[in-house]
Amino acid sequence: MAFSALPLPLSTPSPSTQTSIANPPEHLSSSALPLPKLKTPTIRSRLSKLCQEGQPLLARQLFDTLPRPTTVLWNTIIIGFICNNMPNEALLFYAQMKASSPHIKSDSYTYSSTLKACADTRNFKMGKALHCHVLRCLPNPSRIVCNSLLNMYSACYTDFDYSGYDLVRRVFDTMRKRNVVAWNTLVSWYVKTERYAEAVKQFTMMMRMRITPSAVSFVNVFPALSAMGDYKNANVLYGMLLRLGDEYVKDLFAVSSATFMYGELGCLDYARKIFDHCLERNTEIWNTMIGAYVQNNLPIEAISLFFQAVKSEQAILDEVTFLSALTACSQLQQLELAGQLHAFIIKHLRVMPVILQNATIVMYSRCNSVEMSFKIFHKMPERDVVSWNTMVSAFVQNGLDDEALMLVSEMQKQQFMIDSVTVTALLSASSNLRNLDIGKQTHAYLIRHGIQFEGMESYLIDMYAKSGSVRIAERIFKTEYTHDRDQATWNSMIAGYTQNGLTEEAFVVFRQMLEQNLIPNAVTLASILPACNPVGNIDMGKQLHAFSIRQYLDQNVFVGTALIDVYSKCGAITNAENVFTGTHEKNSVTYTTMILGYGQHGMGESSLFVSLNAEIWHCT
Known part of the structure; x- marks a missing residue:
């Protein structure tokens, strides 16, 4: 955040004040004058300047020489720490202020700044303590303090259970006067906690209260509309943004958010139109449009736009840009293009981060070049658990199940924890090899370590059915409540019965599925048809x-x-x-x-x- 974004308690001194201190009247001898005592505004401006220059610790040293610093000066150092990304130091400094100078009274700037530090550090305990201070010391807290409380709770409170008692909403409801900043924080909070309908409802309420939305208001509410698949209201709100004028239309955050929204809704033509009308595109806007094409399985368009970004003088390519390009190339499954893209990234970055190396392994695997995938994996100086899982999955997807099992064994020797992704690959390898022993060991590992993941039952059913233990698969299927079974679980059981020649049982499960009002998909039909x-x-x-x-x-x-x-x-x-x-x-x-x-x-x-x-x- 820019230094000027936080409120400063006092304005900088006027030029006339500075002149009177620096240039005494000529008829007085300098030797006859005592050293002038610096006034608070002058000290504050010096402290502020040091903080603006990125030297908050030097400002702190100057502060420590002051005999009786005022609240204004304490605030200046707190703000300086925050603006230099040192929120922990800001909190420690506030604690020192309360401990060493009990006579100093905190004001609205003290509380708002320290609450900002709590939000940055996700220090919920300290934030609640500050809230108590505010209630005791400020009977009528200012709007800036209330907004800071909202921001603090919305930043820290997502890690806690808010369902019974929503402190963000509570603070908002106690505010006597709410400006657009308060409404924006509330809408953003509902989006963050995936209560999208409530976010849209509060945005509508803000409009009814005749509060003009800012560009940030639209940036906050657009993700809610895309998550709900609300195409109609997306058009309404974007039309509202257009009517508010160029200041809104040209805001880069609003452009990026609108592009993302239409991309999520599958309206690529609208997303591209917004992108094309934006003349000053930053990296995020390029990444959003390329990512929208990738997400909607349009890899040719994604790669084409990526090459436009390469040629553009405006675009600064980053890890996200390259990650989208690698994913698009994986979808295209063109080995020659994969090699060219890989070479370009190496030339551009010189050192590829782990996340891009993992994506490159996937790309070559999808292009049926698992040898190249393993070559990259083998040469990686540092590997994370994703690297191991990616390579294991690449082996399984290319029919090299024995190699996948050996790599998992090596992964354990290297002290990497097996997670749900590893287990998924292990179960698939066991199914392909019809290896019941490995399958049972993997199942036991799941139980011992309490690993749960979406689709786990379908993988287990498939593994046991393919390994000839269809009755174990049947028991797993029946232990799930009927309404909890997803389509993949039903499909796995139908396929398991069919593969083991139990056609009557396959049709029984198929009919049960229809009774649950589940519409069969292509996998269901491909599984039940062989039973005929x-x-x-x-x-x-x-x-x-x-x-x-x-x-x-x-x-x-x-x-x-x-x-x-x-x-x-x-x-x-x-x-x-x-x-x-x-x-x-x-x-x-x-x-x-x-x-x-x-x-x-x-x-x-x-x-x-x-x-x-x-x-x-x-x-x-």
Whole structure:
């Protein structure tokens, strides 16, 4: 924060005052005069200047030479420490003030500044103590003190349970007069605690109270609208910002926040229009727009904008810029581009931070170059737990499950703690290897260390089912309350039954899922369709096919492949052929399934034709 952002208790001395001290009348001899006693404004301005020059400790030394410093001078040093990012020193200095000078009375500037230090250090205990001081010493605290209390509680209170007694709201309600700063803090507080509807409600209430919002008001409320997916009110509030004039429209924080909001809402055209109309873009605005493209799976647009940023004289590329570019390249899965981007980042940064090296490992892994991923991992001078997890996951995703298990063993030898990400990779590797022993050991580790993560049950069910222990998978599935099961858990159990030939049980779970008003997705259909094969249930296959068409899932490559397999094995090769022809996106499994279907029905020429097509399209 700039030094001028905090209120100073006194203005700087006038030039006439300085002249009278520095230049005594000529008729008086300098030797006859005693050294002039410095007045408080002069001392304060000297202390302020030292703090502004980044020398608060030197200012403190000068302060310590003063016999009886006033409240104004104590405040000056406290503010100086805060503005030089030394909030702990500010709190210690305030404590010294109360201990060594009990006759000195704290004023509004003392409390507001010290509360700012509490907010910066997240010192909730000290902040509450200061609040008590304020209540005892200031019967009618000024607006600046109340705003500082709001800021302190909103900064510190998120780590505590606010559901029963919201101190931020309590302080706000006791304020007699609230300005836009107080309303902004309240809205920001509700956004920070993920009470988005309440944040929008308070912003609306502020408008009804005829308080003109500042640019910060919009910066605070836009994330609430994006989190709620409230496209309509997003347009209304952004339109309001436009009507308030250039000061708001050109505010870089407002531009960045609006771009982020529309990006989160999936309105990339609006986000890009705001970006294009901003002539003076800072790094954050470039990063927000590139990140919006990445988040919405538009890697080509993200990379294109990244190269525009590289050529722009305004843009200063930072770690976030490169992280978005690496993620976009991972989505594109183009090895040549990955190599070029990697080389550019090395040239630009010389030393890559760990977070970018981790992202580079992911990028090469997604580009099917796990060797390059491991090369980067092996050469890393420092690795964090994310580095290890990233490399383990890269091995699993590329079918190198044994290597993943060995790397986890090495990870433990290096004293890195196994977390939920490691466990996820271990369970996937165990499933792929059908290794029940490793799976059970991992499950036991989860229980011993109390590790819980989203989707844990589905990973365990999948591992046990693929390892042939479908009844253990069944017990895990049934221990969960029905309403607590997510779609991934239902899908894993259906797939587990199908893979183990328990088709009736698979259909029972599928019907239970429908009874819970859960709409099957592509994974559900790809899991249940193979259950039609052993019993030759072509009618059920047709019903599922019709459902996939209604839900626009028939073009999914996994659903299409499963439908081809069902129709082929149930004797309806013409239906299989129609599905194959109508599926726009095909992979090697799709072609193989169709070729096998033709072979099973003695249609060798058709099988050969499809095989040749597969070679032409590089799908074999």
